Each structure stands twice: as C-alpha cells, then as structure tokens.
Amino acid sequence: MGRFLLRRLIQSAVAILGTITLVFFIQRLAGDPTLLMLPEGATRQDIETLRHQLGFDRPLAIQYLDYLAQLARFDLGQSLVQRVPVLDIIVARLPYTLYLAGSALLVAVGIGLPVGIVMAVRRDTKLERVLMALVLVGQSMPTFWSGILLILLFAVTLGAMPSSGVDGLRSVVLPAIALGALTMATYARVARTAVLEELGRDYVSAAQAKGLLFRSVISRHILRNAATPIITISALEIANLLAGAVIVETVFAWPGLGQLAVQSIAARDFPIVQSIVLLSAFVSIALNLAADILYSVVDPRIRLDGVA
Amino acid sequence: MARWLMRFSIAALTATLFVGGALAAKDVLVVDLVQEPSSLDPHLQWNPDSYFVYRNVFDNMVTRDDEGKITPQVATSWRQIDDSTTEFTLRSDIKFHDGTPLTADDVVFSVKRIIDPALKSPQRDQFNKIVDATAVNPTTVQLKTEGPYPVLLAQLVKLSIVPKAHVTQVGNDKFNQEPMGSGPYKFVSIQRGVKTTLARNDTYWGTKGPFATAEFHAVPDPATRVADLRSGKADLIVTINADLAAELKKDARVKVLSVLSERVAYFHLNALAGPTADLRVRKAIAHAIDRQGIIDGLMAGYDKPATTMLSPVHVGYVEGFKGYAYDPAKAKALLKEAGITADTSFTLFTAPTFDQRIVQAIQQMLIDVGMKVTIVTSDFAGWLKRAQSSPAEFGEMSFSRWSCGCQDADGVLFPLYHSSSQWAKLRDGAIDKELEAGRSLLDPAARLTHYKRVHELAEAAVPLVPLYQVAILYGARKELRWTPTPNESFFINRMKWEE
Numbered sequence: 090m091g092r093f094l095l096r097r098l099i100q101s102a103v104a105i106l107g108t109i110t111l112v113f114f115i116q117r118l119a120g121d122p123t124l125l126m127l128p129e130g131a132t133r134q135d136i137e138t139l140r141h142q143l144g145f146d147r148p149l150a151i152q153y154l155d156y157l158a159q160l161a162r163f164d165l166g167q168s169l170v171q172r173v174p175v176l177d178i179i180v181a182r183l184p185y186t187l188y189l190a191g192s193a194l195l196v197a198v199g200i201g202l203p204v205g206i207v208m209a210v211r212r213d214t215k216l217e218r219v220l221m222a223l224v225l226v227g228q229s230m231p232t233f234w235s236g237i238l239l240i241l242l243f244a245v246t247l248g249a250m251p252s253s254g255v256d257g258l259r260s261v262v263l264p265a266i267a268l269g270a271l272t273m274a275t276y277a278r279v280a281r282t283a284v285l286e287e288l289g290r291d292y293v294s295a296a297q298a299k300g301l302l303f304r305s306v307i308s309r310h311i312l313r314n315a316a317t318p319i320i321t322i323s324a325l326e327i328a329n330l331l332a333g334a335v336i337v338e339t340v341f342a343w344p345g346l347g348q349l350a351v352q353s354i355a356a357r358d359f360p361i362v363q364s365i366v367l368l369s370a371f372v373s374i375a376l377n378l379a380a381d382i383l384y385s386v387v388d389p390r391i392r393l394d395g396v397a
Numbered sequence: 398m399a400r401w402l403m404r405f406s407i408a409a410l411t412a413t414l415f416v417g418g419a420l421a422a423k424d425v426l427v428v429d430l431v432q433e434p435s436s437l438d439p440h441l442q443w444n445p446d447s448y449f450v451y452r453n454v455f456d457n458m459v460t461r462d463d464e465g466k467i468t469p470q471v472a473t474s475w476r477q478i479d480d481s482t483t484e485f486t487l488r489s490d491i492k493f494h495d496g497t498p499l500t501a502d503d504v505v506f507s508v509k510r511i512i513d514p515a516l517k518s519p520q521r522d523q524f525n526k527i528v529d530a531t532a533v534n535p536t537t538v539q540l541k542t543e544g545p546y547p548v549l550l551a552q553l554v555k556l557s558i559v560p561k562a563h564v565t566q567v568g569n570d571k572f573n574q575e576p577m578g579s580g581p582y583k584f585v586s587i588q589r590g591v592k593t594t595l596a597r598n599d600t601y602w603g604t605k606g607p608f609a610t611a612e613f614h615a616v617p618d619p620a621t622r623v624a625d626l627r628s629g630k631a632d633l634i635v636t637i638n639a640d641l642a643a644e645l646k647k648d649a650r651v652k653v654l655s656v657l658s659e660r661v662a663y664f665h666l667n668a669l670a671g672p673t674a675d676l677r678v679r680k681a682i683a684h685a686i687d688r689q690g691i692i693d694g695l696m697a698g699y700d701k702p703a704t705t706m707l708s709p710v711h712v713g714y715v716e717g718f719k720g721y722a723y724d725p726a727k728a729k730a731l732l733k734e735a736g737i738t739a740d741t742s743f744t745l746f747t748a749p750t751f752d753q754r755i756v757q758a759i760q761q762m763l764i765d766v767g768m769k770v771t772i773v774t775s776d777f778a779g780w781l782k783r784a785q786s787s788p789a790e791f792g793e794m795s796f797s798r799w800s801c802g803c804q805d806a807d808g809v810l811f812p813l814y815h816s817s818s819q820w821a822k823l824r825d826g827a828i829d830k831e832l833e834a835g836r837s838l839l840d841p842a843a844r845l846t847h848y849k850r851v852h853e854l855a856e857a858a859v860p861l862v863p864l865y866q867v868a869i870l871y872g873a874r875k876e877l878r879w880t881p882t883p884n885e886s887f888f889i890n891r892m893k894w895e896e
Contacts, residue, residue, distance in 0.1 A: 119775075119776070119778065119779055120778055120779065120782050122778065124778060124781040124782060124785065125777065125778050125781065126442070126519040127519045127522060128443060128519065128520065128522060128523060128801070128802065129799065129800070129801070129812070129820075130522070130801055130808055130809075130811070130812040130820075131519075131522040132522065132818070132819075133819050135521065135522040135525075138514060138521075139517065139519065139521075142514070142517045143517070170435045170436075170442065171435050171436060171573075172436060172438075172441065172569075172570065172573055173570075173573070173574060177589075178589055181588075181589035181590065182589060182590050185590070237618075237620050237621070237624075240620075240621060240624045241624060244624055244628045244630075245624050245627045245628050248628060248629075251628075251630060252621065252624040252625045252627075252628040252630050253614075253616055253621045253624065253625055253630065254591065254592075254614055254616070254625075254630070255591060256630075339617050339618055340618050340620075340621060341621065342429075342614065342615060342616040342617065342618070342621055342625075344588075344589065344590025344591045344615070345590070348590065348615075348617065349590060351617070352432055352617070355776065355777065355778075356435075357778050
C-alpha cells in the first residue's frame with residue numbers, strides 16, 4: 090500500500106505539472122487580455138503601456154518560470170480583470186459547485202442504480218422498455234436545452250421553482266436534475282449490464298436453491314460483485330459532473346466554478362483559468378486514486394502493491 | 398489559512414441554507430446583468446456590468462440627462478480660462494457615504510489617480526489628455542489639457558469622484574472590494590458570482606432612489622434572464638435580442654424597453670490590401686448590402702439604418718448623407734468592371750460576440766451578387782487583435798459595432814479613419830487633416846464643418862459601410878418606469894415604480 094501510494098504520488102505530480110504547463114502555454118497562444126481590458130479607441134501606445142504593466146511583453150519562458158515560482162509559494166495570484174486574489178474568488182465559488190455536483194450525484198445514483206437493477210431483473214418486460222426510454226431521454230438531451238425547458242415549465246409556467254440563482258434549498262432541484270440526467274443514464278446502463286452478468290452465474294442459482302430470498306441475493310451477493318464497474322464509472326462520472334457544471338451553471342446562473350471558468354476563459358483572465366484547471370486536475374487524480382483504493386476494499390482479490 | 402477557511406464555511410453555509418426572499422418586492426429592485434461587476438472601483442474596468450453597479454454609488458464630474466445633453470453633477474458650472482485650461486465650480490453640499498464632504502481635493506485626487514500609470518487603469522486612455530489638475534479653493538478646480546481638447550466635458554461624464562482620504566487610508570485593493578462614494582446608493586455587499594447589493598443613500602443631495610435596496614444578479618444566459626423576468630424573480634433585465642423581446646411582448650406582466658444607442662454597426666473593408674483595395678469593389682459591397690432588410694428581417698425593426706458612422710446623438714453628426722442604396726444590379730456591374738470572378742475569395746472575420754445571423758445574412762447578400770465569401774470566426778479577444786492588425790493580416794472584411802461612450806465624432810471617426818490608428822484600413826491625407834482639425838478646435842460650429850468634410854470624404858472612399866444605429870433592448874416589469882439612454886447609463890434614482 091505504501092509503495093503504491095508513493096508511486097501514485099509521483100505520477101500525480103508529473104500529471105499536474107504537465108496539465109498546468111499545457112494550459113499556461115495554450116492560453117497564451119491566442120494572445121493576452123490587454124485588448125479586452127481597454128476601451129476600443131485606445132491608441133497603440135496605451136495598449137503597449139498596459140501590456141508592459143501586466144507583464145505580457147516579457148518572454149513566455151520568463152512568465153512561465155515566474156508562474157511556477159509563484160505556485161511554489163502557494164500563491165495563485167490576482168485576477169487580472171477583478172484585481173481580487175484568485176484564492177478568494179475560488180474559495181467563494183467552490184462550495185456552490187460541490188453542492189450542485191453532490192445533488193446531481195444524488196439524483197444520478199438515487200434514480201440510476203435502482204432503475205438499472207430493475208431493468209436487469211425485469212428483463213424483456215414492458216417495465217424495462219419504459220425505463221429504457223427514460224434512460225435514453227436522460228442520455229440524449231443536451232443540458233443547455235433540457236435546462237431551459239425545465240426552467241420554462243417549472244419556473245415560468247407553473248411558478249413552482251426559482252428560475253435561476255441560489256435563493257434557497259429549492260434552487261438546486263432543477264439544475265441538479267439537468268446536470269444529473271446524463272450521469273443517471275450512465276449509472277442505469279452500467280448497473281443493468283453488471284447485474285445481468287452476475288444473474289447468470291452459478292452462485293446466484295446456488296443461493297436461490299439454498300432458499301434465500303431473491304431480494305437478499307441481489308443486495309448481499311449480486312450488488313457486491315457488480316460494484317467494481319460501478320466504482321470505476323463513479324470516478325469518471327464525478328469528474329464528468331464537474332465538467333457538465335460548466336454548461337448547467339451558465340444556464341441556471343449558478344455561481345459555481347463552471348460559470349467562472351467560462352467567463353474567465355472569454356476574458357483571458359489567466360490566473361483564474363490556471364487555478365481552476367489546477368484544481369480540476371487535483372480532483373480527477375484524487376477521484377481515480379480513491380477508486381483504486383475502493384477496488385481493494387470491495388474485492389479482496391485486488392492487491393494495491395501488485396504483488397500477489 | 399484561517400481566514401479563507403472561514404470564508405469557505407460562510408459561502409458553503411449560504412449555498413446550502415435559505416437566504417433572503419423575505420423582503421417585499423417594492424422595496425427591492427432586482428436587476429439581472431450578464432455577469433457580475435468585474436470591478437467596483439470606478440477608475441478600473443469600464444464595462445456595462447461594472448458601470449451599471451458602481452455608477453449608482455458615485456457622483457461624476459458631469460452627467461447626461463435622458464436626452465443625452467451634458468448637465469451638472471459634482472461640477473455646477475465651467476468656463477474656459479484659456480485654450481487649454483477649464484475652471485469648474487463644484488457643489489458644496491455633497492457628502493461621501495461616511496459623512497465627509499466632497500471637496501476640490503477629492504476631484505484633483507480622482508483626476509490624478511486615473512491618469513497615474515501606476516493604477517494601470519484601462520480607462521486611462523480616456524483621460525490622459527489632462528495634464529494637470531489644481532484646486533483653487535474647496536469648490537473650484539482647474540483642469541489643464543494638452544492643448545485645446547474639445548472632448549474634455551464628454552470624457553468627464555465618465556469620471557467618478559472618489560474620496561481621497563478614504564482611498565488613501567484603505568488602499569486600492571480594499572477600495573475595489575468595498576467602494577464608497579457620494580452617489581444615490583451605498584455599497585452593501587458583494588457575494589461573488591451571486592449578487593451585488595446596494596442600499597439607498599437617504600441623505601443624498603439630489604433625487605433619491607425609489608427602492609430601499611437594489612440587487613444586481615449575474616445571469617449569463619439571455620433565455621434565463623427572460624425566464625427570471627417572467628417568473629417575477631427579476632424586475633429589470635439587460636441585453637436581450639429581438640426574438641426574446643417578441644417573447645416578452647406576449648406576457649402582460651412585463652414589457653420591452655428600447656433605445657437607439659450611440660453604438661453604430663458597420664462593415665469594415667480593407668482599403669489597403671487584397672481585392673477590396675479596389676474602390677469599385679468596396680462600392681459594390683456597399684450596394685450589395687440591404688440594411689433595411691436586415692433590420693426588418695432580423696431585428697424586428699428596432700434598429701435604424703445609418704449612412705455615416707455617427708448617430709444623431711453624437712457631436713459631429715451631419716444630416717443628409719444618403720449612403721449607398723441597396724442595388725444588387727449595380728453591385729454586380731461594379732464587380733465585373735473590377736474583374737472580380739467567382740474565384741476571387743474574400744474572408745469575413747467575426748466573433749461570437751456579434752449576432753451571427755447578421756454576419757451570415759451579409760455573407761449571403763454578397764454571395765448573391767457573385768462574390769465568394771468565407772466566414773472566419775475567433776473568440777472576441779482574437780477578433781480584437783485581428784481587427785487592429787496590419788492591413789496585410791486583416792483580411793478583406795469584418796462586421797463590427799463601434800461606441801466610444803463619449804458621443805463625440807473624435808472618439809469614433811479618429812480611430813476608424815485616421816492613418817495613425819491601428820483600426821484604420823485606409824490612408825487618406827485629406828481625411829487625416831480634417832480629423833486633426835476637428836480634435837483641436839473648441840468652437841462647435843467650426844468642428845462640425847470639418848466633420849462634415851470627413852463624412853463626405855469617407856462616403857467617397859468607402860473604408861467601411863455604415864449599417865445601422867444599434868437599438869439596446871431591456872426587459873422590465875410592467876410597473877417599472879424608466880427611460881433608457883443612448884449612452885447606456887443606468888441610474889436607479891431616475892426610475893419609478895407604479896402599481
């Protein structure tokens with residue numbers, strides 16, 4: 090376990106350095122924010138003055154080393170546009186994204202898993218076809234469209250839900266459904282396949298022959314064995330939820346990191362974009378690590394050190 | 398560490414718990430902006446989402462009335478002492494929100510602060526013709542400009558007066574996060590990404606605001622802003638297009654407010670390189686575009702055709718220019734004469750910021766007269782870079798809209814037409830001379846003569862095709878009485894609420 094963690098830590102450090110390097114240079118390929126910040130009629134001289142003051146006239150390598158030195162001091166810098174420390178901005182926005190992604194995950198797991206299990210158990214029935222249609226809808230509706238439809242129906246027409254923003258507990262319902270739909274569909278599909286595969290195994294027949302209730306066969310045996318693929322997709326799906334938040338947060342004016350990322354990319358607010366990417370890299374790596382550790386917990390045959 | 402942990406927990410709490418919502422609708426005005434203000438310090442960013450908020454917190458040197466005329470605010474009167482010196486008399490009864498009086502020292506400080514390169518203000522360009530500011534006495538200030546500067550007053554419309562003592566004491570960063578001015582509303586709080594809250598200044602010297610509280614929410618998606626308005630969540634929403642306006646018109650609880658702004662849309666042509674360097678080609682393009690068709694077909698008739706780059710609300714606007722009539726047959730003939738065939742390719746570069754339906758409509762109109770036009774899209778920052786690049790890199794044409802926020806010919810025609818400007822894709826000595834004369838004379842009548850000549854020369858040389866005066870559309874609750882202005886101002890104390 091110790092050796093495994095050390096190896097993973099080194100791999101993670103390399104992955105994070107690679108990610109921030111890539112983002113640092115790709116952003117700058119398209120230019121800097123000077124022109125966006127100035128009024129249209131600004132003269133060449135004014136443009137050059139501001140560019141010099143912001144430091145964008147320096148060689149890229151120097152800017153990059155500067156950035157790394159800054160990171161080494163645990164300093165994320167200041168937003169170029171808002172002139173507020175990046176850490177303050179991210180700390181204010183992160184809880185909203187976690188709240189939304191968590192609620193969406195609840196929707197996805199809470200509906201997706203039972204639906205998937207029912208579809209496997211009630212294979213080739215009318216019920217399965219109805220549920221399959223639900224899964225298909227969740228899978229194929231783009232969130233920017235389903236989001237606005239949800240707003241029009243529940244907020245404008247029925248007046249039952251807030252149309253946007255964060256005004257209380259009810260505010261998270263519509264964005265969580267919009268964001269969770271795709272993940273819900275994925276969970277349902279994966280759970281269905283995994284359970285179906287286990288249903289045909291000998292131990293299921295043996296357990297039933299022993300006189301166990303079908304319900305407890307499912308919950309005590311099948312689900313445990315079907316857990317590995319579900320854990321794998323969880324790591325991927327949570328990362329997907331964070332990525333999907335970019336669109337859902339924009340549609341619902343949800344004040345999280347996704348919306349901030351879109352705005353900061355458009356405004357070329359490099360320090361914010363870099364910090365969001367850095368954070369996302371951390372989260373993805375942590376999720377994958379957590380999934381690997383969880384495998385060994387649910388399946389004792391898997392040893393993390395790779396030594397049998 | 399402890400500080401940000403605390404902020405994190407507060408934000409997390411507000412995210413999960415029920416907040417606000419208990420106040421009566423008439424006390425609180427809720428405005429949906431596109432984004433949150435990027436700065437609250439009025440001397441930093443000058444974009445609509447910031448300006449709409451902080452302009453209510455500060456008083457400016459002068460202001461404009463609803464018709465666009467320059468009227469007193471902090472300065473009650475002004476007179477020219479010599480060609481480059483203007484003396485301003487200030488109100489003596491203005492108090493900042495902390496109770497300290499606003500004096501000539503604050504005005505001098507504000508001018509010097511915004512032109513100080515160390516502040517790195519993106520607005521510096523608008524004020525750097527001012528070379529000195531001196532306080533004669535507590536209610537008199539003299540501003541010295543680099544030679545005669547006719548646009549001084551128009552620029553001072555945008556100069557907010559900040560409290561010298563307070564800014565010096567708290568520093569620039571803190572002032573940006575917790576601004577304090579003398580305006581009709583006081584800053585209360587900013588909840589990042591959620592809303593900015595202002596409270597009425599009950600001791601304001603001028604017209605007091607009708608709402609005890611004003612909240613500005615950041616709602617990036619226009620369809621969501623419309624939903625907010627229709628569901629009663631917002632009272633006023635900004636930046637909607639004609640399609641969404643049509644949706645609002647079907648709802649009896651809300652209405653559309655529109656104003657013809659000082660923004661003019663135009664089709665920029667490269668007169669210095671490529672096939673558009675041929676005057677006949679530029680004239681052909683001008684004849685091929687059906688302005689009225691675009692306005693009626695895509696903008697529901699809100700916008701107004703333009704034949705020069707100035708709107709009637711600009712100083713320097715001259716009536717009577719006919720422009721180039723929509724005449725596809727003439728366009729085809731001119732192209733033939735210039736030897737343009739279906740193989741000559743033209744690039745039309747644009748950015749998603751601009752309404753792509755208009756760009757595509759123009760592309761189709763040009764294809765209809767036999768041109769081969771390809772649209773090239775980049776993000777807005779990329780667009781800005783290309784639009785200000787050398788004629789060789791510019792390509793053939795571009796769709797754009799121009800506003801100087803100053804309602805003066807100098808802020809529009811000089812950057813677009815003068816050889817020294819990176820925007821101009823034209824070199825014309827005669828136009829240059831007229832533009833230089835226009836910016837160095839104080840007499841309005843004399844300036845107008847020069848700008849009339851610029852319009853004539855530009856119409857003959859066609860460095861760009863003026864398209865239309867842009868209408869700005871807002872959505873509002875039926876009860877809100879408000880007159881939007883051509884310079885896109887946003888004064889809450891000029892609004893009224895009638896049940």
